[in-house]
Amino acid sequence: MNEVDPSTEQLILEAARNVFLQKGMSGARMQDIADEAGINKALLHYYFRNKSRLFEMIFREALQKLLVSIKDIVDNDMSLEEKITTICVRYISMLSENPYLPLFVLHEIHQDPRRIIQFFKEKEIEFHLQKFFLQIQDSISHGSIRQVSPPQLMINIISLCVFPFAAGPLIKSIFGIDQWQFQMFVEERKKQVPEFVLAALRPAINNPS
Amino acid sequence: MNEVDPSTEQLILEAARNVFLQKGMSGARMQDIADEAGINKALLHYYFRNKSRLFEMIFREALQKLLVSIKDIVDNDMSLEEKITTICVRYISMLSENPYLPLFVLHEIHQDPRRIIQFFKEKEIEFHLQKFFLQIQDSISHGSIRQVSPPQLMINIISLCVFPFAAGPLIKSIFGIDQWQFQMFVEERKKQVPEFVLAALRPAINNPS
DNA sequence: ATATAGTTTAACCAAATGGTTAATACGGAA
DNA sequence: TTCCGTATTAACCATTTGGTTAAACTATAT
Known part of the structure; x- marks a missing residue:
């Protein structure tokens, strides 16, 4: 219960990596990343507070x-x-x-x-x-x-x-x-x-x- | 009358050059360019139809x-x-x-x-x-x-x-x-x-x- | 089974942003 | 002065976008 399912988090990071590396911070849309990961946009904010934080990870x-x-x-x-x-x-x-x-x-x-x-x-x-x-x-x-x-x-x-x-x-x-x-x-x-x-x-x- | 005042157009291009080169297409805001040129945002669209066209010039x-x-x-x-x-x-x-x-x-x-x-x-x-x-x-x-x-x-x-x-x-x-x-x-x-x-x-x- | 905690989603919101419009200021021609 | 076309602006509009919320789902422990 206390353990985070790594697969979703990794899935998001993988997707974010693809999108950010391709389009950069300002060119990337949270929706793009959600789509790429095949999940809901809100889930991004659930795992990573906001765009900046997610970006920071990848950067x-x-x-x-x-x-x-x-x-x-x-x-x-x-x-x-x-x-x-x-x-x-x-x-x-x-x-x-x-x-x-x-x-x-x-x-x-x-x-x-x-x-x-x-x-x-x-x-x-x-x-x-x-x-x-x-x-x-x-x-x-x-x-x-x-x-x-x-x-x-x-x-x-x-x-x-x-x-x-x-x-x-x-x-x-x-x-x-x-x-x-x-x-x-x-x-x-x-x-x-x-x-x-x-x-x-x-x-x-x-x-x- | 038929002549375009070059100074305004050049002013815009100069501003657009600064902003686009600094922030890139996706990072640049039309408002940034207008501010940089010291003019109204609508004037950008008057001289250059839209962001893409203005960007194209600079690029x-x-x-x-x-x-x-x-x-x-x-x-x-x-x-x-x-x-x-x-x-x-x-x-x-x-x-x-x-x-x-x-x-x-x-x-x-x-x-x-x-x-x-x-x-x-x-x-x-x-x-x-x-x-x-x-x-x-x-x-x-x-x-x-x-x-x-x-x-x-x-x-x-x-x-x-x-x-x-x-x-x-x-x-x-x-x-x-x-x-x-x-x-x-x-x-x-x-x-x-x-x-x-x-x-x-x-x-x-x-x-x- | 059911309570519980973590996970996922649809719907929603407010701000930002590109673009439009209608009205105004300006400057030269008549 | 009075037109008239160009230049400029304030106010507005529609869409996009980052972010939130409340409800639903899932799995596990009791």
Whole structure:
């Protein structure tokens, strides 16, 4: 009796996830979510007080998936080269299964940047970031990669992984390809992007002084 | 009498631009736009039949600015290296002055991908694209850059230029920097990105067989 | 069986929102 | 001055939308 039937709650969350990720907070209608879940609209308010709360659940979950998976990948003892390759491959894979994640999160953060403030207090993103930056600096000092600003490099890597998903429909349209060909294109990037980044980091040919 | 007072129409478009770029189609309220323009809500409907039409104007204009500036840059007789550098510098500059453009356009295309179909019929994007791809192929054959898929390379370049703007608020938050420092960061990218791309394209050191 | 607690629904409500209308202000032509 | 067409507004309307309520349903324990 005191136990909540998880299936309904999960059903709603699943439906909300679909609708919110597709239409965003302002574009989503509670009725849409109810329909998608095959339940009455009032039931949404029974489980989740209001639209904002329901949205919050989905947004946090999405932000989590988007940021924490980076943290997890970065936070281990691989070499920089291995790490970069792993980030790209795993991150592109994750996004292939959640292609709407980036645009959704970016759009909602843009709507209200306060949405992230609290988040970073909890997780220790900055800490893990610092460690990664140090590793980059070490590789530079060591001469194994060429001089580059760690934050710039990091944004470069993220850009190359994430942007194609945010721009999915545009890319399909420009290249005149369908969903399936797009997936091939993205699959190809799992090889291309790490190659590209590592090539960009290779120290220039020694000047023969 | 027959002449429309341009100032009011422009005033509305300016206001609509601000509001739509900030909040998107579904998040924008006609009242917001009227307020922003300092006029009555009915006047919006007098000049532009309805919300969709007004939105269409702004969206087309935005898409135009985002895509045509690429075309213009790509369509000249520079060397590939010059062209890449020019694209990055000019495109990042343009986006610095229109930072909301990417997220707005990407989000609205995602909402309704049909919005682009018509657009590509008019412009000859594909044609210019083909020319650019051929130039890349030539450079590869010529051995002046290493083997790389032209579409992948193109998406790489666009990603590196555009993504930081789509992720502006997120980047500020992660790095704990303010608007001004972010602008510095972006300014720095005008150098970093072309450097990065050209380094990635430099042919590998000859294998000494 | 029936009381009880959690679950689900149909019907309803108030506010927000896109859009309309009729009346008014304005500015130049006659 | 007096028209007359354009520009502008206040008031209004219909629909949508987030949210509420009270009743009905379900299952379990006694």
